[in-house]
Amino acid sequence: QSVLTQPPSVSGAPGQRVTISCTGTSSNIGAGYDVHWYQQLPGTAPKLLIYDNINRPSGVPGRFSGSRSATSASLAISGLQAEDEADYYCQSYDSSLSGSVFGGGTKVTVL
Amino acid sequence: QLQLQESGPGLVKPSETLSLTCTVSGGSISSSSYYWGWIRQPPGKGLEWIGNIYYSGSTYDNPSLKSRVTISVDTSKNQFSLKLSSVTAADTAVYYCARHPCSGGSCHRNWFDPWGQGTLVTVSS
Numbered sequence: 001q002s003v004l005t006q007p008p009s010v011s012g013a014p015g016q017r018v019t020i021s022c023t024g025t026s027s028n029i030g031a032g033y034d035v036h037w038y039q040q041l042p043g044t045a046p047k048l049l050i051y052d053n054i055n056r057p058s059g060v061p062g063r064f065s066g067s068r069s070a071t072s073a074s075l076a077i078s079g080l081q082a083e084d085e086a087d088y089y090c091q092s093y094d095s096s097l098s099g100s101v102f103g104g105g106t107k108v109t110v111l
Numbered sequence: 112q113l114q115l116q117e118s119g120p121g122l123v124k125p126s127e128t129l130s131l132t133c134t135v136s137g138g139s140i141s142s143s144s145y146y147w148g149w150i151r152q153p154p155g156k157g158l159e160w161i162g163n164i165y166y167s168g169s170t171y172d173n174p175s176l177k178s179r180v181t182i183s184v185d186t187s188k189n190q191f192s193l194k195l196s197s198v199t200a201a202d203t204a205v206y207y208c209a210r211h212p213c214s215g216g217s218c219h220r221n222w223f224d225p226w227g228q229g230t231l232v233t234v235s236s
Contacts, residue, residue, distance in 0.1 A: 051222040
């Protein structure tokens with residue numbers, strides 16, 4: 001069981017907006033540590049999508065956005081496209097573990 | 112453009128030691144701005160952080176792996192390595208290496224980017 005909790009799957013039609021939640025505890029997100037998001041296309045390595053809660057690396061489309069609240073974070077995909085079908089993972093730091101923790105991953109399906 | 116490449120045996124016997132190397136190209140592993148990390152992903156499952164190393168040799172790793180992990184660095188070869196001892200079938204996974212930046216005075220709270228392509232290691236007799 002992962003330290004950070006994500007829904008196993010979300011789906012949406014092309015053009016729609018979907019959101020993925022990432023829920024933590026008082027030793028990670030709730031302690032104020034930043035959240036980062038990755039996209040993993042089938043058969044490939046994870047790729048950084050959002051860092052420090054809201055920042056997009058160069059080259060990541062603007063339809064991907066991140067947000068964070070007290071003990072959770074969210075990734076939103078607006079204008080969903082077929083190429084967005086992938087697994088998405090959140091990551092943060094955990095003070096109990098003294099290291100990085102990941103969510104269990106969310107599979108996004110484009111209907 | 113920085114690239115990372117994992118290498119090592121794809122098959123390891125139970126109770127033996129898994130050994131992998133990550134070769135960094137397009138940049139120096141001796142940069143003071145980065146740690147270098149290992150992450151694994153069992154088939155069909157999620158990501159698990161294994162540990163990180165600094166060019167000086169300073170390391171920190173996941174306590175859930177119960178001290179089976181040894182991470183080392185060879186700055187002359189621009190490589191860092193992972194050894195995981197006493198492996199079982201549960202250690203079967205794709206193993207990734209990745210860069211882990213330091214920023215704002217913190218080297219432990221940040222993201223991983225870029226990642227290597229990953230290498231599948233199967234533990235089986």
